Amino acid sequence: MDESIFPNVEVTRRTVIETGTTALLLSSLPHGVLASEPDQADRTPASIELLVNGHAHTLALDPRTTLLDALREHLTLTGTKKGCDHGQCGACTVLVDGRRVNSCLTLAVMHDGQSITTVEGLAFDQDLHPMQAAFVEHDGYQCGYCTSGQICSAVGMLAESREGMPSYVTADLIQPLTELSDNEIRERMSGNICRCAAYPNIVAAIKQAMGEQT
Amino acid sequence: MDMNAPVGANALDAERIVGKPLDRIDGRLKVTGGARYAYEMQQDALYGFVVEASIAKGKITSIDTLAAERSPGVKLVLTHRNAPKQGTGNHREAHPVLTGPVVSSYGEPVAFVVAETFEQARAAAYLVDVKYDPKGGHFALPQHLGLARVPHQADGAPADSEVGNFSGAYASAPVQIDVSYGTPLQSHAMMEPHATLAMWDGDKLTLHTANQMLNQGQRVIARTLNIPIGNVRLVSPFIGGGFGGKLWVNADAILAAIAARYLKRPVKVALTRQQIFHVTTHRSDTIQRVRLGTDRDGRIVAIGHDVFSGNLRSEQVYEAAALQTRSLYAGSNRLTRHRLVPLDIPVASSMRAPGEAVGLLALECAMDELAEKLKLDPIELRIRNEPAEDPERHVPYSSRHLVACMQEGARRFGWNRRNPVPGQVRDGQWLVGIGMSAGTRGNPLRFSKANLRLDPDGVATVRMAMTDIGTGTYTILAQIAAEMLGLPLERVQVDLGDTIFPEAAGSGGSFGAASSGSALFEACQALRQKLATRAGMDPETARFADGRVATGERSINLTELVGSGIEAEGEISPGRNNQDLSQQSYGAHFAEIGVDQDTGEVRVRRMLGVFAAGRVLNAKTARSQAIGGMVFGAGAALHEDLVLDPRFGYFVNHDLAEYHVPVHADIPPNIDAIFLPELDERSNPLKSKGIGELGICGAGAAIANAIYNACGARIRSYPITLDKILTDLPKQS
Ligand code: FES
Ligand code: FES
Numbered sequence: 001m002d003e004s005i006f007p008n009v010e011v012t013r014r015t016v017i018e019t020g021t022t023a024l025l026l027s028s029l030p031h032g033v034l035a036s037e038p039d040q041a042d043r044t045p046a047s048i049e050l051l052v053n054g055h056a057h058t059l060a061l062d063p064r065t066t067l068l069d070a071l072r073e074h075l076t077l078t079g080t081k082k083g084c085d086h087g088q089c090g091a092c093t094v095l096v097d098g099r100r101v102n103s104c105l106t107l108a109v110m111h112d113g114q115s116i117t118t119v120e121g122l123a124f125d126q127d128l129h130p131m132q133a134a135f136v137e138h139d140g141y142q143c144g145y146c147t148s149g150q151i152c153s154a155v156g157m158l159a160e161s162r163e164g165m166p167s168y169v170t171a172d173l174i175q176p177l178t179e180l181s182d183n184e185i186r187e188r189m190s191g192n193i194c195r196c197a198a199y200p201n202i203v204a205a206i207k208q209a210m211g212e213q214t
Numbered sequence: 215m216d217m218n219a220p221v222g223a224n225a226l227d228a229e230r231i232v233g234k235p236l237d238r239i240d241g242r243l244k245v246t247g248g249a250r251y252a253y254e255m256q257q258d259a260l261y262g263f264v265v266e267a268s269i270a271k272g273k274i275t276s277i278d279t280l281a282a283e284r285s286p287g288v289k290l291v292l293t294h295r296n297a298p299k300q301g302t303g304n305h306r307e308a309h310p311v312l313t314g315p316v317v318s319s320y321g322e323p324v325a326f327v328v329a330e331t332f333e334q335a336r337a338a339a340y341l342v343d344v345k346y347d348p349k350g351g352h353f354a355l356p357q358h359l360g361l362a363r364v365p366h367q368a369d370g371a372p373a374d375s376e377v378g379n380f381s382g383a384y385a386s387a388p389v390q391i392d393v394s395y396g397t398p399l400q401s402h403a404m405m406e407p408h409a410t411l412a413m414w415d416g417d418k419l420t421l422h423t424a425n426q427m428l429n430q431g432q433r434v435i436a437r438t439l440n441i442p443i444g445n446v447r448l449v450s451p452f453i454g455g456g457f458g459g460k461l462w463v464n465a466d467a468i469l470a471a472i473a474a475r476y477l478k479r480p481v482k483v484a485l486t487r488q489q490i491f492h493v494t495t496h497r498s499d500t501i502q503r504v505r506l507g508t509d510r511d512g513r514i515v516a517i518g519h520d521v522f523s524g525n526l527r528s529e530q531v532y533e534a535a536a537l538q539t540r541s542l543y544a545g546s547n548r549l550t551r552h553r554l555v556p557l558d559i560p561v562a563s564s565m566r567a568p569g570e571a572v573g574l575l576a577l578e579c580a581m582d583e584l585a586e587k588l589k590l591d592p593i594e595l596r597i598r599n600e601p602a603e604d605p606e607r608h609v610p611y612s613s614r615h616l617v618a619c620m621q622e623g624a625r626r627f628g629w630n631r632r633n634p635v636p637g638q639v640r641d642g643q644w645l646v647g648i649g650m651s652a653g654t655r656g657n658p659l660r661f662s663k664a665n666l667r668l669d670p671d672g673v674a675t676v677r678m679a680m681t682d683i684g685t686g687t688y689t690i691l692a693q694i695a696a697e698m699l700g701l702p703l704e705r706v707q708v709d710l711g712d713t714i715f716p717e718a719a720g721s722g723g724s725f726g727a728a729s730s731g732s733a734l735f736e737a738c739q740a741l742r743q744k745l746a747t748r749a750g751m752d753p754e755t756a757r758f759a760d761g762r763v764a765t766g767e768r769s770i771n772l773t774e775l776v777g778s779g780i781e782a783e784g785e786i787s788p789g790r791n792n793q794d795l796s797q798q799s800y801g802a803h804f805a806e807i808g809v810d811q812d813t814g815e816v817r818v819r820r821m822l823g824v825f826a827a828g829r830v831l832n833a834k835t836a837r838s839q840a841i842g843g844m845v846f847g848a849g850a851a852l853h854e855d856l857v858l859d860p861r862f863g864y865f866v867n868h869d870l871a872e873y874h875v876p877v878h879a880d881i882p883p884n885i886d887a888i889f890l891p892e893l894d895e896r897s898n899p900l901k902s903k904g905i906g907e908l909g910i911c912g913a914g915a916a917i918a919n920a921i922y923n924a925c926g927a928r929i930r931s932y933p934i935t936l937d938k939i940l941t942d943l944p945k946q947s
Contacts, residue, residue: 043286064333073332078254079247081454083405084487088870091405119247128245136241139838143684144244145405145454151245186878193870195405195455196684197845199881201838 048112052077053121063109067101068092070108071118079119079148083193090192093149093156094118100156102191119148122155130212131155134205142196150192154206157188180210215736216789217659220895225742225758226735226829227893231697235834238689239703240452240682249452253409253484255422260289262470262483263335265325265342266492267317270863271351271558274315274324278343282327285341287334289477292326293342297472301437304529305495305561306369306430308438309463311472317346319526319560320864321492326469328481351558353863355499355524356396362522362553365532373532373552375540377606383547384516387507391584395504395576396931397535399856399865400497401490402565403875406454408494409484412470419475420447422482423467426456427720428679428713434463439471448679451711453721456683457846458564461722464494491868496856497565498523498533500572504580507547512588514545514599519577520553527556531563535573538654538911541796542577544601559863564722566846567907570655571914575850575932578651578915582922586634592919593620593629596652604796612795612896615826616652619802622890623650623824627804636926637944644808644817645944647924653801653823653912657894657903658725659792662733663716663785666695666741672761672773674699675707676737680718680730682710685906686835687726693832694731694900698738699772700758716783724799724904727831729786732898736784744782748775791896799903801825803844803916809925814939816921818848821885823913828894828903836905840887843909849876851914855933 045060052075059074068085071077071094080103083091087105094103095117122129131151134140141147161180166173169187180188185203194202226232243249267274279291293312300310311323325342329335352358364373384390410423419441425431428448436443453460466483474481485493500523507516523533536550565571585592597617603610624630632648633639639646665677674695682688692706699706709715719729742763746753751765762769791797806820823844830836853874857866867873887909893901914932922928927942 062331062333064337065331069332072254073257076257077247078250081251081406082253082484083407083454084870086487086869086871088487089405119245123246128242132245135245136237139238139241139834141241141244141684142686142835142838142842143405143453143455144240144249145251145684147244148247182883186881186883190877190879193405193875193877195403195457195875196838197842197876197881198838199845199876199878200841200883200885203878203883 046109048109050111051115053117061108063107065108066104067106067108067111068103071103077118077120081145081148083145090153091146091149093153093192095152095156098159100153119151122151131209134209138201138205138208140198140202140205142198146192146194150194150202153189153192154209158210216787217791217898218789221899221901222895224899225698226900228697231703232693233830233833236689236693236703236832238686238835239692239708240688251406251452251454252411252422252424252450253482255411256480259411259480259482260328260330260477261332261335262326262328262473262481263339264323264465264469264483264485264489264493265327265339266321266489267324269317269346269348270320270353272317272346272348274317274344275347276345277325279325281341281343282338285334285338287330288327288338289330290328290473291342292469292473293324301440303437305462305563308434309465309468310438311465311468319558321489321560323465323469323493326473328473328477351863353557353559354858354860355522355555355557356501357860358555358557359522362555365530365552365554367530367532370534371537375550375606376548378547380516380518380547380549384505384507384518387515388510389508389588391506391580391587393504393580393583393930395502395579397500397572397575398854398932399499399858400565400850400854401856401873402457402459403870403873404455404457404459407484407487407490408460408464408466409482410467410470411480411482412474413480414475417441418445419471420449421467421471422449424453424460425450425463426453426460426681426683426722428681428711429717430720431463432713435467435471438468448713449711450681453681453683456721457566458568458722459494461564462495487870488868491856491865492560495561495563498525498562500533500535502535502576504576506580506584508584508588512590512595512598514543516547517543517545518549520551522553522555523562524555524557524559525562526559529561533572534569535576537569538573539577540606541604541798542652542654543599544605545599548606559858567655567910570911571850574651574653574912575914575918578912579918582649582919583928592650593624596620607796609794609796612797613892613894614800615890615892616800616802618890619800619824619826620652623802623804623822627822629804632923636923641808643811645811645925646806646808647920647922648804648806649916649919649923651803651912651915651919653803653908654798655724655904655908655911657797657799657897658723659732659786659788659898660719660725660729661787662718662729663783664730664733664737665716665781665783666734666737667779667781668741668772668776669779670773670776673705673707674701675709676734677709677715678718678730678733679713679715680710681721683721685721685726685839686832687721687730689835690727690731690831691734694734695738698735698742698758701761724907726906728898728900728902728904731831731900731902732786733784735899736786737782738784740782740784741780744780745772745775786898795896797897799825799827799905799908801908801912803912805916805920807917807920807924809921809939811943814936814943816852816934816936818880818882818917819884820882823887823909824890825887825905825908826890826892827905827908828892828897829901830889831900831902836889837887839905840909841885843907844885844887844913845876845881847910847913848881848917850932851917852933
């Protein structure tokens with residue numbers, strides 16, 4: 001864990017913003033706590049460069065802007081969804097330098113120079129990414145609102161497992177993982193809620209895509 | 215057409231396209247991020263942020279908005295002091311906001327801050343300083359049952375029903391079960407937060423809004439804002455789930471509309487996940503008493519079901535958890551009663567299968583208890599109480615294949631391997647049990663219209679103000695049009711989600727597919743008539759296939775008949791069939807559960823639902839919806855519990871970290887849903903029935919019964935969490 005977040009600091013508007021967990025703390029604090037604090041934080045737009053789906057973008061952003069809102073509201077890449085803004089649902093999952101990240105839980109300014117892949121960047125021209133095609137074939141969605149997150153998460157998850165990263169249900173931490181069991185997939189995908197409950201279909205889609213990649 | 219008589223053979227019966235397990239036609243948009251939801255429709259809007267009341271009841275004594283107004287980027291701070299006067303009504307008629315200093319439930323919006331950016335609006339919202347004079351209120355249902363009254367829900371069934379002499383028959387019944395069950399407060403927790411983008415063009419308002427029933431929403435918004443209905447347009451081509459939570463108009467729509475009007479600029483707002491729990495609706499908790507009296511052979515002589523639920527004191531909507539008890543089992547002495555407790559909490563309203571979803575959690579467990587007392591197999595008990603007609607209304611069922619569902623399910627699931635004595639089967643540390651439940655859900659039909667157009671390029675376009683909330687409506691409508699006109703699926707375009715299109719029922723109450731599909735069916739019939747007439751053929755015998763219309767040897771390409779384009783309209787009304795028949799879909803649920811012998815932890819190992827729900831319009835999406843419902847049922851049985859603080863009247867666990875819905879790890883891949891072949895000639899022209907809610911109806915009870923079978927713990931208070939099981943676990947030697 002990041003040490004700087006947890007020392008005994010008095011929670012003021014300023015420290016909240018500096019810790020980079022603006023969304024989480026602001027909306028859990030009771031009204032009035034912040035009201036007396038004059039708005040002194042530095043709102044000078046921060047200039048950053050993001051490489052999104054292979055395209056370089058220079059953005060001047062309010063430093064409070066999450067990576068999720070930078071994508072949705074500033075780059076009009078609305079494929080990435082906001083389900084909770086608190087890291088509780090996974091709808092906002094994107095790949096940052098290949099690793100899956102809840103983009104609502106991280107500020108855009110923390111990713112200057114990094115490479116982001118969103119659901120819009122997975123297909124190659126007209127050809128769907130194998131994970132996308134498998135979701136269509138297995139009906140791995142209903143309303144579609146969790147789907148971008150599920151797909152990005154699944155792509156990132158398979159990459160993690162190829163690197164040998166274990167999960168809570170991995171029985172043997174020594175042997176390299178050969179193939180992911182249903183249990184492994186379900187455990188590793190449990191950060192992505194689907195209220196429509198396409199879960200069995202999503203697992204089937206991931207297994208198919210997994211087979212096609214190896 | 216009015217649905218008054220059996221429909222007879224029709225062009226859908228060929229099922230060349232209808233019924234097939236086809237991929238969703240909007241699938242590509244959904245997996246590429248191309249499907250756009252309300253908040254995403256336009257980028258130059260101002261951003262709104264709601265400020266919620268932090269008391270449940272009382273009065274605002276002061277609102278200081280100065281700091282917020284001075285905050286960077288802020289354009290407007292709306293409060294009751296500057297909000298316009300609005301129309302009133304219950305939550306299904308109007309949704310006025312910021313009406314005055316009185317607070318009637320926790321989280322009610324007290325201010326709305328609009329700024330150039332989301333970050334600015336959010337920061338300024340926390341600068342609004344509201345002072346209150348709080349009053350005590352009534353919050354927790356169980357504490358205020360003494361205040362219960364008979365509800366008068368205008369759009370609901372009568373609160374009470376009575377047939378024969380229940381109390382006499384129950385008192386003298388040789389076998390009796392008298393049990394009480396409790397179900398908790400629940401939240402829809404759909405993944406897309408309620409969101410609206412509002413814009414005005416002069417007097418005309420367009421709302422991109424997450425709403426399940428657009429025409430209903432249009433009426434509510436017009437009434438609330440005191441503007442003509444013709445000046446309101448709702449647009450909602452994609453909706454990120456609803457489950458009833460987006461049936462009615464919520465504060466996001468009205469606040470955005472008012473602010474956009476004041477500022478003469480588009481304004482958009484999404485409720486935060488935390489706000490959704492208080493600002494929008496939830497499902498009431500219930501306290502239910504089920505009494506079953508039978509003869510020694512298990513034939514029901516008396517059946518009684520009493521239900522308490524709660525709602526905001528100005529509302530009449532009650533959780534109709536005893537409705538299914540009026541038609542599910544035979545028995546000549548019957549009594550059902552619903553009582554509503556007026557409370558000072560946010561509005562309770564419909565959530566997926568309102569009534570049955572929680573009613574069956576009580577009734578079907580009581581049946582399990584009864585079966586044990588009678589030493590009868592639970593399926594046999596239900597078969598013995600299979601009625602020949604609706605036992606209260608004394609009208610025929612439009613179709614009913616509950617017994618077939620139970621028998622087919624038993625065969626597939628291996629029901630005969632169930633040991634009726636609890637706690638006997640072990641798999642390592644797991645105590646394993648299986649359980650079942652019957653399922654039933656009302657099958658309504660609602661007024662809908664459709665427009666269908668065939669253009670010279672050979673593409674047919676369907677237009678309706680219908681919605682697709684993930685149910686697959688786009689796809690099944692395309693299948694119906696393709697089948698009826700003899701076109702390939704790719705040559706059908708479906709445009710939904712806009713009130714400029716013909717009025718439709720919307721998505722809710724399991725009436726969406728039947729109502730919208732039937733209106734489209736009628737439009738197809740009308741267009742076939744026109745095309746056949748132009749071709750000089752008898753519309754009755756003309757065949758539509760391969761893009762052509764044919765009779766005998768003669769065959770003409772449709773594009774030769776359309777001129778510059780040809781249109782037809784269709785409409786459906788419920789007619790008398792809703793009254794003359796008892797209309798439900800049916801199913802049987804089976805579950806295998808493991809209970810950890812030391813910790814009481816529950817794992818779902820297998821689930822199966824077997825359903826009879828009329829014609830299945832798309833085998834793939836129907837299965838998905840049924841499984842989705844079954845998982846919802848698993849959530850109701852095991853996880854979901856919106857906790858009310860009885861002192862302050864707010865929901866403590868108002869986010870997705872603390873309000874637990876099922877996640878991947880909770881749901882086994884070994885879960886399936888099967889539909890038995892059934893055509894219901896008297897439900898609607900499609901011969902279909904609603905399936906969006908059937909999956910949840912009974913699924914939770916099957917799990918609860920399996921838990922009992924696994925370990926002998928009969929938990930009558932949902933959700934069944936390990937702390938409740940622990941005390942009843944068999945002692946380990
Ligand atoms: S929106 Fe980021 S986890 Fe829910
Ligand atoms: S598809 Fe609706 S939440 Fe997953």
